[in-house]
Amino acid sequence: xxxxxxxxxxxxxxxxxxxxxxxxxxxxxxxxxxxxxxxxxxxxxxxxxxxxxxxxxxxxxxxxxxxxxxxxxxxxxxxxxxxxxxxxxxxxxxxxxxxxxxxxxxxxxxxxxxxxxxxxxxxxxxxxxxxxxxxxxxxxxxxxxxxxxxxxxxxxxxxxxxxxxxxxxxxxxxxxxxxxxxxxxxxxxxxxxxxxxxxxxxxxxxxxxxxxxxxxxxxxxxxxxxxxxxxxxxxxxxxxxxxxxxxxxxxxxxxxxxxxxxxxxxxxxxxxxxxxxxxxxxxxxxxxxxxxxxxxxxxxxxxxxxxxxxxxxxxxxxxxxxxxxxxxxxxxxxxxxxxxxxxxxxxxxxxxx
Amino acid sequence: xxxxxxxxxxxxxxxxxxxxxxxxxxxxxxxxxxxxxxxxxxxxxxxxxxxxxxxxxxxxxxxxxxxxxxxxxxxxxxxxxxxxxxxxxxxxxxxxxxxxxxxxxxxxxxxxxxxxxxxxxxxxxxxxxxxxxxxxxxxxxxxxxxxxxxxxxxxxxxxxxxxxxxxxxxxxxxxxxxxxxxxxxxxxxxxxxxxxxxxxxxxxxxxxxxxxxxxxxxxxxxxxxxxxxxxxxxxxxxxxxxxxxxxxxxxxxxxxxxxxxxxxxxxxxxxxxxxxxxxxxxxxxxxxxxxxxxxxxxxxxxxxxxxxxxxxxxxxxxxxxxxxxxxxxxxxxxxxxxxxxxxxxxxxxxxxx
Ligand SMILES: Cc1ncc(C[n+]2csc(CCOP(=O)(O)OP(=O)(O)O)c2C)c(N)n1
Ligand SMILES: [Mg+2]
Numbered sequence: 001x002x003x004x005x006x007x008x009x010x011x012x013x014x015x016x017x018x019x020x021x022x023x024x025x026x027x028x029x030x031x032x033x034x035x036x037x038x039x040x041x042x043x044x045x046x047x048x049x050x051x052x053x054x055x056x057x058x059x060x061x062x063x064x065x066x067x068x069x070x071x072x073x074x075x076x077x078x079x080x081x082x083x084x085x086x087x088x089x090x091x092x093x094x095x096x097x098x099x100x101x102x103x104x105x106x107x108x109x110x111x112x113x114x115x116x117x118x119x120x121x122x123x124x125x126x127x128x129x130x131x132x133x134x135x136x137x138x139x140x141x142x143x144x145x146x147x148x149x150x151x152x153x154x155x156x157x158x159x160x161x162x163x164x165x166x167x168x169x170x171x172x173x174x175x176x177x178x179x180x181x182x183x184x185x186x187x188x189x190x191x192x193x194x195x196x197x198x199x200x201x202x203x204x205x206x207x208x209x210x211x212x213x214x215x216x217x218x219x220x221x222x223x224x225x226x227x228x229x230x231x232x233x234x235x236x237x238x239x240x241x242x243x244x245x246x247x248x249x250x251x252x253x254x255x256x257x258x259x260x261x262x263x264x265x266x267x268x269x270x271x272x273x274x275x276x277x278x279x280x281x282x283x284x285x286x287x288x289x290x291x292x293x294x295x296x297x298x299x300x301x302x303x304x305x306x307x308x309x310x311x312x313x314x315x316x317x318x319x320x321x322x323x324x325x326x327x328x329x330x331x332x333x334x335x336x337x338x339x340x341x342x343x344x345x346x347x348x349x350x351x352x353x
Numbered sequence: 354x355x356x357x358x359x360x361x362x363x364x365x366x367x368x369x370x371x372x373x374x375x376x377x378x379x380x381x382x383x384x385x386x387x388x389x390x391x392x393x394x395x396x397x398x399x400x401x402x403x404x405x406x407x408x409x410x411x412x413x414x415x416x417x418x419x420x421x422x423x424x425x426x427x428x429x430x431x432x433x434x435x436x437x438x439x440x441x442x443x444x445x446x447x448x449x450x451x452x453x454x455x456x457x458x459x460x461x462x463x464x465x466x467x468x469x470x471x472x473x474x475x476x477x478x479x480x481x482x483x484x485x486x487x488x489x490x491x492x493x494x495x496x497x498x499x500x501x502x503x504x505x506x507x508x509x510x511x512x513x514x515x516x517x518x519x520x521x522x523x524x525x526x527x528x529x530x531x532x533x534x535x536x537x538x539x540x541x542x543x544x545x546x547x548x549x550x551x552x553x554x555x556x557x558x559x560x561x562x563x564x565x566x567x568x569x570x571x572x573x574x575x576x577x578x579x580x581x582x583x584x585x586x587x588x589x590x591x592x593x594x595x596x597x598x599x600x601x602x603x604x605x606x607x608x609x610x611x612x613x614x615x616x617x618x619x620x621x622x623x624x625x626x627x628x629x630x631x632x633x634x635x636x637x638x639x640x641x642x643x644x645x646x647x648x649x650x651x652x653x654x655x656x657x658x659x660x661x662x663x664x665x666x667x668x669x670x671x672x673x674x675x676x677x678x679x680x681x682x683x684x685x686x687x688x689x690x691x692x693x694x695x696x697x698x699x700x701x702x703x704x705x706x
Contacts, residue, residue, distance in 0.1 A: 022516075023512075023516075050542050052542065054535060055508065055536075055542070057505070058505025058507075058536070058539065059505070059506075059508050061505075061506045062505075062507060062508055062510045062511070063509040063512060063513050064509070065443070065494055065506070065510055066439060066509060066512075066513030066514070067438070067439070067513070070509070086506075089502055089506070092497075093497075094695050094696070094698055095480070095695050096481055097476070097477060097487035097489075097495040098477050098478035098695050099695040100476075100487045100488070101494065101495055102698035133696065157698040157699050158697050158698050
């Protein structure tokens with residue numbers, strides 16, 4: 001059973017082997033390291049770029065314009081902020097040129113807290129990303145979705161941003177979340193595709209015979225069906241919400257956890273169906289709470305489903321602070337935790353109009 | 354032979370010094386080349402004057418363009434290896450490049466359409482300012498307003514050409530003030546990496562202003578082409594007000610890039626004959642060299658054209674474009690619902706959630 005980072009690596013391999021990926025690049029992406037999270041180890045087309053985020057995105061745009069299929073990595077989304085201008089251009093080129101040039105590129109970047117990353121390795125990017133029209137934005141919460149979303153991102157003719165919840169990158173899939181073609185034994189997989197420690201100059205991965213598996217961009221997944229409260233979430237918060245829902249089930253509260261998987265386009269039909277069923281909504285994400293993507297979802301729910309609601313919708317998000325502090329207590333006080341999610345679901349479920 | 358640095362006090366800085374290299378053999382144009390270059394320069398100038406008149410008559414909201422850059426931009430357009438795909442040149446131009454496109458064969462009426470933001474504007478369907486062309490069939494990447502971003506994008510098309518060992522090169526052009534942006538450094542860094550040098554012709558049109566800010570006071574380098582020296586990027590600063598100097602220099606620089614597959618940085622001293630844009634009035638400025646007046650003087654001296662003939666040509670172009678602008682005035686404006694067109698390449702209409 002693969003971890004998410006192995007799943008991403010396998011998707012990139014399938015991408016370069018069968019789907020036309022020509023360039024996988026970014027800081028420390030090529031040999032010998034293969035990415036600070038190991039996401040690009042052993043890939044044929046991986047190369048190291050200068051330490052220049054604007055250049056990385058610009059390079060990707062230019063490669064895409066020239067008919068290649070680039071995948072550009074920004075090492076941490078915390079360092080994508082100096083490239084926002086270039087991200088805007090990737091998003092607006094097709095529109096500004098009235099359909100003359102499309103920009104088929106993938107940008108991938110680790111996001112969020114949970115690895116004790118302090119102020120500059122804990123940022124979220126979902127609020128920022130969803131403010132750049134013209135992009136598709138995806139964020140998996142498990143290895144198989146990561147694999148399927150990456151393959152969909154690769155074959156998409158538009159710029160696609162692949163946000164990697166960094167706290168989940170080393171988490172293995174659960175039963176039923178196998179990637180088609182991967183060996184069942186995690187040790188066997190690791191032996192095949194993880195680069196050895198020490199000298200790697202002669203190492204080559206032995207890729208399993210992977211099947212193509214696509215998760216459609218724009219389609220949410222019901223991570224847990226329930227009837228009392230709808231929880232709209234993605235990425236790292238999905239397993240936290242599932243844990244909270246598991247505990248609440250003991251008290252007879254039955255939460256429905258929707259893993260959005262795509263932030264844009266997002267799966268409004270799935271959201272609507274769930275809200276019509278439960279009449280109560282909680283949005284959970286880690287980004288700072290002011291001008292947060294969950295706020296948009298709540299605004300639309302209020303506008304379109306107001307009379308379905310039995311309780312005021314709630315947003316649980318990161319505190320509006322300049323950063324996430326390093327000490328455990330600081331991070332926990334800043335970013336939603338399972339206990340807080342549980343309390344929020346509980347309050348919503350018990351709310352009487 | 355070394356290109357004459359200046360043929361008549363063009364304001365090439367002291368260090369036009371950076372002419373330490375043989376930049377092609379400067380020869381006077383043959384009569385037929387002289388005449389066709391002159392005709393294009395004149396047409397480009399009259400075309401800009403028509404755009405300015407349109408602006409002043411309320412047939413457009415904004416004007417920006419390149420009157421004063423014709424002596425450089427017309428030879429550039431004539432020397433381009435025009436076409437689509439990697440074996441042709443990619444162009445990443447700026448908002449003063451209309452003359453280059455005219456020389457390549459673009460229909461000036463299409464720019465009148467963009468000026469009037471009509472639905473028939475092929476470059477942006479009424480979305481963008483004049484001077485913001487996009488011509489995929491000739492590898493002309495969309496021109497966009499943010500200064501210097503094209504220098505970060507151009508490295509991508511050049512990298513694609515390097516990797517595929519194609520015949521084409523990449524040409525990127527911007528102004529002098531914009532070279533302070535990080536994107537210019539990005540271009541120098543990424544195009545000169547040892548063993549991965551890019552086939553890219555880096556052009557700077559130095560009109561000694563960024564809007565109202567004079568060049569002096571903002572630059573410590575003796576001339577902008579010196580910026581390449583630390584990267585072993587060959588460079589030169591030339592009199593861009595002379596079409597014969599420009600032709601020889603561009604031709605030689607292109608030849609170097611085409612054959613050596615390495616970057617070249619060419620700075621051309623040019624004039625800005627109608628100020629920065631309509632925002633500063635767009636009136637003719639008398640204290641800068643007018644490259645057309647100067648070239649016409651030479652043509653007269655060489656007995657190639659008489660003043661009367663040139664006046665007649667001017668009158669002819671003027672009448673032609675006046676008629677065209679009257680026709681364009683009657684062309685339809687874009688319909689409001691078209692704002693949703695060309696957001697995503699896989700669906701040309703708004704996502705229907
Ligand atoms: C990134 C960015 N900053 C500021 C502006 C506003 N602006 C438009 S043109 C210009 C001056 C550009 O000067 P230069 O690069 O010398 O080109 P020129 O207009 O002189 O040809 C500025 C500051 C912009 N378009 N983009
Ligand atoms: Mg300037």
